[in-house]
Amino acid sequence: MGMASNIALIALATGQFLVGLDLSVMSVALPSIQKEFGVGMAQMEWAMMAYMVAGAALAVPAGALGDRTGRRRLYLIGTSIFVVGSAISALSPDMAVLIVGRAIQGVGSGFMGTLALAMLTSAVAHDQIAKLIGLWTAVTSGASAFGPIIGGAMVQFLGWRWMFGINVFLMAAVIPLVLREVPRDIPDGSEKRRVDWLGSSLLTVAMILVAGGLSMLETYKYYEPIVYVPVAAGFAVLLIMVLQQRHSLIKLTNWASIKVAPIPATLTISVLLSMVLAGAMMQQMLLVQNVLGFTPMMAGISSFGASLMLVVFSPISPRIMGRIGLGPTTCIGLGTVAIGLFGLHLTTTTTGLFQIIFWFAVMGVGIGVGMPAVSAGAMMAIPREQMGTIAGFMALISSISAVLGIAVISAISAVRVTSVWLVEGAQISGFESLTDEVVSGAIPEILKSNGQEAATAAGLAYTVGVTTALMIAAVGVAIAAIVAFFLLGSRGKTSKSAEHPLAPEPEKP
The missing domain is CATH 4.10.860 (DNA Excision Repair, Uvrb; Chain A)
Incomplete structure (x- = not known):
């Protein structure tokens, strides 16, 4: 592709930032949307998941179509669809229309997220992929990191609809830059594959x-x-x-390439991380606003520690991997994430802002160290001509994992919230009729309609449910860290004899 201009990288990174932003800001906006539309947890989950499902549906076809018809062309089609979905979401009169708008946004994001990475990785030398992915992760992951604080500011001062409206204006600047600065790619015959x-x-x-x-x-x-x-x-x-x-x-993807070590292990780790992070973020943002009483801006600030650490450690991750190898680097990253989750699980109804910030920062360190290493481990083990398709498959798996993470962690939380509420709320008149509201975290509404006693019991039940889910997630990530250490080994460790950073380990005589 010949990515000669830094402006091209900035344009693609901006588009990807908006794609990630529209996923991460939603968790901060949910309490405001819940209040305006009067919806429960299931509808809020689908406001999040519709975006991911639609993106996942097109992740692999987008990669293969890009290899076949041209990545830049398909990327621009995706950006246009993303703008349409953003406009519908911003103007939605009810939750059903908002979910439809989010799904249309997701279609556009499926093209954008897959093809941007493929365009970039196919434009650099093979031994530079790890460094590029580290930089790309720092820039694009900033959307998920800074998304809550940006979203919190917009929700608090402009209203939640502006989270989507801003996309229309920013993408109007990105599209011309991509047209001008990103050269049109002409696929060769080997890339013309049919789509499953x-x-x-x-x-x-x-x-x-x-x-x-x-x-x-x-x-x-x-x-x-x-x-x-x-x-x-x-x-x-x-x-x-x-x-x-x-x-x-x-085939859906090149299964032979997917089986090449260390891709199966890195995909498994990506699944776990995507599940945990998507589900935990949604529940934590509802908890801090509806129970702890944080404003949207404060809720966004509470995850700022993760933002800062993620941006700092993502570019450093390839260097750490070069010194100690993929397995130890991933183990350190996942272990640190587990510690952060454990800290968040200690949240009570009286926990303050700075404690939340600290534990999110610990998580950010772990994600910044582990995620770029995991991504590089997969991308560097495949041939260049298959990067579009494999990147699409990875995006598909990531989206599926995030959707399931929201559903699974919400389900764990819901079961635990219900059991605690049946005990804590037993002395409150008509407590059983409030169960759905308690499970959805609608504590402010319970306070208005049923008084302080009911709201206090509901807040306690919801807090216990969320923190239980976080504890289970922490244990799962900790186990994955130990497994990663032994399974991934020293791949990626810098060696003069290695053809590239993830060359297979030499066999012992």
Whole structure:
């Protein structure tokens, strides 16, 4: 591609920043949206998940189509769709329209997120990919890091609709820059691959069914058909997809490349991190605003420690990996994330702002160290001509994981909140009718309608539910850190004899 201009990198990074921003700011805006539209946890989950599901549905096709028809062309189509979805979201009169707008945004983001990384990584020398990904992670992850504080400021001073409206104006500047500064790529014959629409559709349907069933745990028990039937159907569709992939001439991705070490391990780690971070952020933002009483701006500031540490440590990650290897680097990153999650799980109804900031900062260090190493471990193990397709598959897995993370962590929290509320709220008149509101974290509304006693009990129940989910997440990440240390080994450790940083470890005589 010949990325000669720094302006091109800035333009692509700005577009990716907005894609990430519209995911991360939503968690801060949810309490305000909940108050305006009067919706429960399931609808709030889908306001988050619609964006991810739509992006996931197109992640792999976008990569393959980009390889086949031209990445810049398809990227520009994606940006236009993203702008349309942003406008619909900004003007939505109710939650249903907002969810539709978010889904359209997600379609655009599916093209943008996949193709930007593919355009960049295919434009540099193979041994420079790790450094580029470190820089790219620092810039683009700033969206998820700084998103809450930017979103908090907009929600508090301008209103939540401006979170989406701002995209229309900023993308109007990005599109001309991409047209001018990013050279048009002309794919060669080896890149002209057909797209597995069926496999991608089956995987997306499976994700929607599983996430949809889990989201019903806000209102229903796990043994009720409305919960387990969609989940079971989702796993059945997933099995069908596996069988389809075995017999189809057109594959969802190059499974042979996916099996090459260390890609299976890095994908597994990416799944876990995406699940934990998406689910934890949503629940934590609801907790600090609806229970601890933080304003949207304060809620955004509470994650600023993660913002700062993420930006600082992402560029350093490749150097750490070069010194000690992929396994130890990933272990340090995941272990630090686990410590941060454990600290957040100590949150009570009286926890202050600075304690939240500190533990988010600890998480930010871990993400900044671990995530670039994991991404580089996958991208550097594949041939250049397959980077678009593999990047699309990685984006798909990341989106699926985030959707499932929101659903799973919300489900764990909902079950625990309900059990605690049935005890703490037993002395309150009509407490059972308030269960749905308690599970959705609508504590301010309970305070207005039922008084301080009910709100205090509801806040305690919600806090226990969220912190229990965070503790479970911390344990899972800690186990993954230990496994990563032994499974990934010293790949990536700088060696004069290595062809590139992730060359296979030499066999011992």
